[in-house]
Each structure stands twice: as structure tokens, then as C-alpha cells.
Amino acid sequence: MARDTRTILDEVLAGARLGADDAVTLLSSPNLAAIGHAADTVTRRLHPEPWRTYNIDRNINYTNICTAVCDFCAFYRPPKHAEGYVLEREELYAKIEETVALGGDQILFQGGLHPTLPLEWYEELLRDLKQRFPQVNIHGFSPPEIYHFTKISKRPLKEVLERLAAAGLGSLPGGGGEILVDRVRAAMTRGKVMTDDWLEVHRVWHQLGGRSTATMMYGHIETLAERVEHLERLRQLQDETGGFTAFICWSFQPDHTDMDHIAPAGPFEYLRTQAVARLYLDNFPSIQSSWVTQGREIGQLALLFGANDMGSLMIEENVVSAAGTVHHLTLEQMRSAISELGYEPKRRNVFYETFDEDPAVALHANMPVASCCGSSSGCGSHEASSAASQLPVITSVT
Numbered sequence: 001m002a003r004d005t006r007t008i009l010d011e012v013l014a015g016a017r018l019g020a021d022d023a024v025t026l027l028s029s030p031n032l033a034a035i036g037h038a039a040d041t042v043t044r045r046l047h048p049e050p051w052r053t054y055n056i057d058r059n060i061n062y063t064n065i066c067t068a069v070c071d072f073c074a075f076y077r078p079p080k081h082a083e084g085y086v087l088e089r090e091e092l093y094a095k096i097e098e099t100v101a102l103g104g105d106q107i108l109f110q111g112g113l114h115p116t117l118p119l120e121w122y123e124e125l126l127r128d129l130k131q132r133f134p135q136v137n138i139h140g141f142s143p144p145e146i147y148h149f150t151k152i153s154k155r156p157l158k159e160v161l162e163r164l165a166a167a168g169l170g171s172l173p174g175g176g177g178e179i180l181v182d183r184v185r186a187a188m189t190r191g192k193v194m195t196d197d198w199l200e201v202h203r204v205w206h207q208l209g210g211r212s213t214a215t216m217m218y219g220h221i222e223t224l225a226e227r228v229e230h231l232e233r234l235r236q237l238q239d240e241t242g243g244f245t246a247f248i249c250w251s252f253q254p255d256h257t258d259m260d261h262i263a264p265a266g267p268f269e270y271l272r273t274q275a276v277a278r279l280y281l282d283n284f285p286s287i288q289s290s291w292v293t294q295g296r297e298i299g300q301l302a303l304l305f306g307a308n309d310m311g312s313l314m315i316e317e318n319v320v321s322a323a324g325t326v327h328h329l330t331l332e333q334m335r336s337a338i339s340e341l342g343y344e345p346k347r348r349n350v351f352y353e354t355f356d357e358d359p360a361v362a363l364h365a366n367m368p369v370a371s372c373c374g375s376s377s378g379c380g381s382h383e384a385s386s387a388a389s390q391l392p393v394i395t396s397v398t
């Protein structure tokens with residue numbers, strides 16, 4: 001018989017590790033305030049500092065061509081599709097130059113599973129970017145891409161990761177996790193990495209000394225028990241390696257996907273899921289808010305439901321916007337969302353090292369809010385055309 005919410009929360013706050021059955025009970029519980037309060041208590045214990053953090057980076061989707069088929073993805077185009085692209089090198093340079101001009105120091109570099117680009121193409125690209133922009137961290141290639149590279153190159157995972165790291169890869173994003181349960185993955189993806197191999201990419205990266213993030217996209221075909229199984233697999237790997245820096249969850253965005261018959265999960269569900277994740281992932285140092293899918297207000301409330309970080313202020317985002325979800329924040333709005341809660345806003349890098357001053361604050365102070373065409377097609381109109389006239393508009397999902 002399921003135990004009551006209060007008993008479970010009292011035990012967790014007294015130091016017990018949250019079990020899977022109890023986590024399912026919490027995910028089903030209407031007592032959102034109590035769960036949120038418990039998650040906030042844990043967050044304040046882990047992060048007693050008077051600040052909450054944010055990051056500035058740019059999401060560059062180097063290609064939308066993808067050999068996989070994910071029913072929830074509105075971003076990809078199959079090989080030979082007229083709208084398929086691979087970004088030219090000059091375009092990449094321009095995007096990174098703009099990022100640096102706007103005070104950013106990181107790119108989130110992800111793409112589809114391209115059918116023909118060899119591993120050497122990625123190595124050469126990383127070397128080139130690192131040579132031109134040595135100060136910029138490349139947070140790149142989610143586990144589905146890395147796994148795909150091992151298939152394309154026919155080289156072992158460890159060698160692929162070592163070669164990418166040697167070429168300039170700085171850290172690994174947690175994209176493509178969705179729900180780490182093979183039943184769920186098999187039902188909505190074809191040609192994409194399954195659970196054990198997704199985890200293995202992170203495991204080997206951590207063993208090589210690398211750091212990475214973990215994600216969860218919930219609110220589609222998974223059961224609550226499968227949502228918890230996802231958390232359990234992450235917790236186990238983190239017990240083993242300690243290499244995850246943060247966890248980020250967001251609700252499935254159904255518009256313009258083959259799963260648009262599914263009603264989107266609402267903000268209560270988001271806050272409850274994140275709060276339970278904070279309680280379950282007791283070995284994860286940080287939890288990021290996902291305001292890009294939830295909007296500023298719920299993204300801000302997330303800081304009271306287990307998150308200690310607002311995530312990234314992104315200069316470009318194509319994947320979530322392709323599904324029609326477009327939330328805009330300026331740097332000032334991001335910082336005020338933190339300060340309104342009584343915390344000092346503090347910028348961090350991908351390794352959660354904080355900066356006393358954010359040089360981007362002065363850069364952004366008098367800029368107008370970027371306008372957006374509102375297109376759901378990932379048209380690229382969200383991109384900054386010049387550093388002086390455009391602002392970071394949408395944030396990351398990794």
C-alpha cells in the first residue's frame with residue numbers, strides 16, 4: 001500500500017534515500033506545496049550560498065539532417081530532404097563571433113545523426129573552432145550523436161570520445177535522454193541509441209575525466225513508474241562516476257510533431273516532477289530550471305521547487321522552437337527572475353564555476369528585446385543578425 005506523502009517527505013528530509021515506489025507516490029500526490037517545500041529545503045542545504053546562477057551560451061544546430069526518426073521531434077529532416085542543411089564553416093564562425101561579442105563563452109553544439117559525415121569531419125571542425133575561439137567551451141554532441149559516430153567510424157566508444165576531447169570537445173550535453181526506458185524509446189524512436197548505450201556514453205566520458213549534464217523529457221507515453229526508472233538509472237550512474245554536473249527536465253512539447261494528439265503536461269506537473277527529481281537525485285549537485293518550455297514565471301518558481309540554476313540564456317535555439325514553444329528572456333529579465341526571489345543573480349560556466357562580475361550585463365544593458373517571427377519551423381529567424389540589434393532569445397534544453 002502506498003505510504004502517505006508527509007511520511008515520505010519527513011523521511012527524506014531526515015536523510016533517507018527516496019525509493020522508487022515512494023517517488024511514484026509523490027509524482028501522484030496532489031500535495032504540490034509540501035513536495036516543493038521539501039525539494040526547496042534540500043536545495044537550500046546543498047546550496048546555502050546567497051545566489052542562484054545562470055549561464056550565457058549559444059545553441060548551434062550544425063545540421064538538421066538525421067537518419068533517426070523520433071515521433072516527438074519537429075526539428076529533423078531526413079537525408080535528401082529539401083530543407084536539410086549542414087552549416088557552412090563561415091556561418092559557424094559568425095555565430096560564435098556574435099556569441100563572444102554578446103558576452104557568451106560557450107556553445108551548445110548539437111545536430112541530427114548525419115548519414116555520411118565521418119568522425120574526422122567532427123574532429124577537424126572542433127580543432128578549427130578551438131583554434132579560432134580558444135576561450136569558448138564546446139558543450140557538444142549528445143549521446144545519440146556520439147553513439148552514431150561510433151557506428152559511422154566503426155571505432156570503439158572510448159576512442160571516439162578521446163579523439164573528440166583531444167580535438168577540443170569540452171563537455172557533453174545530456175540531450176536525447178527522453179525517458180531512459182527501452183519500452184518508451186522503442187515506441188517513439190527508430191534508429192536512435194537505447195538506454196544502456198546512452199548511459200554508457202556518459203559513463204565512459206566520466207571515466208575519461210569529463211563532465212556532462214543529464215536530462216529528462218517527460219509527459220508523453222511514459223508511466224510515472226518509468227519516469228522514476230529514468231531517475232533511478234541516472235542516480236545509479238552518478239553513484240558510480242560522479243560525473244554529472246546537473247539535471248534538467250522539461251515537458252514534451254507536442255505541437256508540430258507526430259505526437260501532437262498528446263496534451264502537454266502543465267506547470268503543476270512540471271514543478272512536481274522537478275521537485276521529485278531534486279529529492280530523488282540526491283547525488284546531483286545542481287538542478288536547472290527549464291524556463292524555455294515553461295515561461296519566465298514558472299521557470300522562476302522552479303527555483304523554489306528544487307532548482308538552483310536558471311539554465312542558459314541562449315542566443316539561438318532551434319529544437320524547442322521547432323515544436324512551437326518560444327519563450328523570450330533578456331539578460332535583465334533572467335537576472336530579475338532570480339533577484340525577485342531574494343537571491344543574487346550570478347553567472348556561471350558549464351562547470352558551475354561562478355563569476356563575480358558578468359561582463360555581459362553592461363553589453364546587454366541598453367539593447368532592445370529581440371523580435372521573433374513566431375515561426376514554428378525552426379526557420380532561423382531567431383538568430384542574431386548583429387550584436388548591436390539583437391538579444392539572446394531562447395534557452396537551452398540540455
Ligand code: SF4
Nearest residue numbers: 066068070073076112
Ligand atoms: S530528436 Fe535528434 S535523433 Fe531524433 S529525429 Fe530529432 S534530431 Fe534526430
